[in-house]
Amino acid sequence: MWKRLLLVTAVSAAMSSMAIAAPLTVGFSQVGSESGWRAAETSVAKEEAAKRGITLKIADGQQKQENQIKAVRSFIAQGVDAIFIAPVVATGWEPVLKEAKEAKIPVFLLDRSIDVKDKDLYMTTVTANNVLEGQLIGDWLVKTVDGKPCNVVELQGTVGGQRGHRS
Numbered sequence: 001m002w003k004r005l006l007l008v009t010a011v012s013a014a015m016s017s018m019a020i021a022a023p024l025t026v027g028f029s030q031v032g033s034e035s036g037w038r039a040a041e042t043s044v045a046k047e048e049a050a051k052r053g054i055t056l057k058i059a060d061g062q063q064k065q066e067n068q069i070k071a072v073r074s075f076i077a078q079g080v081d082a083i084f085i086a087p088v089v090a091t092g093w094e095p096v097l098k099e100a101k102e103a104k105i106p107v108f109l110l111d112r113s114i115d116v117k118d119k120d121l122y123m124t125t126v127t128a129n130n131v132l133e134g135q136l137i138g139d140w141l142v143k144t145v146d147g148k149p150c151n152v153v154e155l156q157g158t159v160g161g162q163r164g165h166r167s
Helices: 002-018 036-051 065-078 094-102 130-145 162-166
Strands: 025-030 055-060 082-085 107-110 124-126
Touching: 025 036, 025 065, 036 055, 055 065, 065 082, 065 094, 094 107
Parallel strands: 025 055, 025 082, 082 107, 107 124
Antiparallel strands: none
16 A cells, blocks of 8 residues: 555656646656556556656566666657656666666656666656565554464565565
8 A cells, every 4th residue: 555655646746747848758667567566556657647648658577677678778769758667676777877868868766776876867766665664564563463473474576676685
């Protein structure tokens, strides 16, 4: 729920500020469609773009950075007005982000941050507060089990992905 609310807020804010001008075309390089959360993220992006009359081009990266980079280059070649990326991994983005910057296309990161020396290669990163989410669920679990034994399973994300560093 928290992540959906954050995503709706982030996409709405970013697209609202861009929607003031002429009709826009935005590219979205999605990690993949491997989970319900990613499907919801894509669905919300489509809904918010449609509400604002924004043409949204979505590329499914299929969990491969090379697919995402190809998609971003395609968006640049098409001359989109902005690019959103939910990066599958944290490194290796500098060359394509430099291409977007040279084309004067703003890039926004969703859900995951990246490791680049020049933070001016993208506008901002929109993420959840994972530490707070962990604290909230931990507090809920302690209250719910009330001292009784319980089993906990940790689900991890993409191997090599930035989110893998949070556990």
